[in-house]
Each structure stands twice: as C-alpha cells, then as structure tokens.
Amino acid sequence: MRSLTLGILACAMLVPAGCGRMGDSGLNPLRWFGGGAPRQQTLEPEGGYPITVADGRLPLAQVTAAKWEPLYEGRLLVVTGLAASKGWWDVALVTEVPMPRGRIRADQDGVLRLRLVGKPPLADTFAAANPPNPASDMATVALTIPNAALAGLREVVITGAGNAITLRR
Secondary structure, three states, X not given: OHHHHHHHHHHHHHHHHHOHHHHHOOOOHHHOXXXXXXXXXXXXXXXXXXXXXXXXXXEOOEEEEEEEEEEOOEEEEEEEEEOOOXXXXXXXXXXXXXXXXXXXXXXXXXXXXXXXXXXXXXOOOHHHHOOOOOOOOEEEEEEEEEHHXXXXXXXXXXXXXXXXXXEEO
C-alpha cells in the first residue's frame, strides 16, 4: 500500500511538471541534473566571423589591361598590371568588400569591385631599387567567376594604386 501511494504521488508530481510552461521551470524534475533544452546550434565559428583579414599586400602601381575569357562554368577574368618596382610577388585579385573564400558576388548595383594587390620586394634589395621594365615585369592574374555570380553582374571595376579599369559584361 505504501509503495503504491508513493508511485501515484511521484506520477502526480511528474505529469504537471512536464506539461505547459512548467517544462521551462526549475520545478521540472527532468531538468534537475543538467537535462533539458539543448543549446541552440549554429554554424558560426567560436569568436565570430573575422571582420577583416590582415593580408599585408599592397596595390600594384598600374592596372594595364583586363579582358574576359570564356569558360564552360563561367568566365575567366584576366588582369595585367605593372608594379612600382621589380620583384613584386604573390600578386592576386581580391575583393574590396571582405567575402568568404570562393564566393564572389556583385553588390546591389551589379558591380564587382576588385583590387590588384601584391607583396613588394624587401627594401634593401636590387629589385626594390630598380624601376620595372614593362616588357618583362608585367604581372598577370586570373580569377574564375562562375555563372551563378555572373547572373547579377553588370560590370567589374579593377583598382590599382594609380588607376582603375572598368570592364562591362
């Protein structure tokens, strides 16, 4: 008789505790030992998304040419530039607005803004002291733009340190 009374009393306590808003309460015995609602899952990395990336590359002195090359999966943007001195390396096209790696998209106006950047030679070297030869020191970089990004793209603006080139689609 005594165990039957305790069993009925335990069930009577657990049923209302698990119902309604009582489930969020501290009176719910299912939450007493760390159980309860799981934490909300997110894809955001711990510490948040990086706002800017410390790249360390500087804009090249001039953007001399830009052209489109057709590809099966989109278009290839080929850009040629001339640096301020010999010896520039790690030249690349980067977006002016930080975007996730491998995902390029135009802004609301349909304009994709890119910068032609590279790393200069060390200050005390022969390459840093001599001006570039346009015949041999041109830097050529290519960027693949997929069909999904081309859908909303009207034009591309490529900026260097001294000039900018606009290429319409």
